[in-house]
Amino acid sequence: LTGDPTQHAEIVAIQEAAKALGRWRLYDCQMYVTMEPCLMCAGAIENSRIKSLYIGASHKKNHLVGKHNDFKLEVYKDRKIDYEFGILEKEASKILTDFFKERREEKSK
Numbered sequence: 001l002t003g004d005p006t007q008h009a010e011i012v013a014i015q016e017a018a019k020a021l022g023r024w025r026l027y028d029c030q031m032y033v034t035m036e037p038c039l040m041c042a043g044a045i046e047n048s049r050i051k052s053l054y055i056g057a058s059h060k061k062n063h064l065v066g067k068h069n070d071f072k073l074e075v076y077k078d079r080k081i082d083y084e085f086g087i088l089e090k091e092a093s094k095i096l097t098d099f100f101k102e103r104r105e106e107k108s109k
Contacts, residue, residue: 009033010041014048025049032056034092036085042072045081052082056092 010033018024030052037045037053045053053076076083 006040008038008041010037011044014044014050018048027051030054032087034095036069037072039068039072042068042075046075046079049079050081053084054087055083055085056087057089057096058085 010031013031014026017026017029021029025048027049029048029050031045031050032054034056036055036058073083075081
C-alpha cells in the first residue's frame with residue numbers, strides 16, 4: 001500500500017502495461033478486474049484506449065458508483081471499448097470479501 005489514493009489496481013495495471021509496451025495507447029489490450037472500475041479508473045481506461053474490459057462483480061454497496069454506471073457505460077460505448085459484466089462473479093466477489101475482511105483485521109491490530 002502506497003498511501004496514494006490514485007493507486008487503484010486499474011491505474012497501476014495501466015501504468016505497468018504502458019511501461020512494458022513503451023506506449024500509452026493500449027488499443028490492443030484487455031483488462032480483467034474483480035470489481036467494476038470507479039469513475040477515475042473508467043477515465044483512465046478510456047484515456048489509455050484499452051480495447052476490452054471484463055468485470056467480475058458489480059459494486060452494489062456504494063450508491064455513488066452505481067449512480068455513475070450509465071455515464072461510464074456511455075463512455076465505454078463512445079470509445080468502442082468492449083465490456084462484459086459478471087465474469088466469474090461469484091469468485092470475484094469472494095476475492096473482494098476476503099480482501100476487505102483482511103484489511104479490517106489489519107487495521108484493528
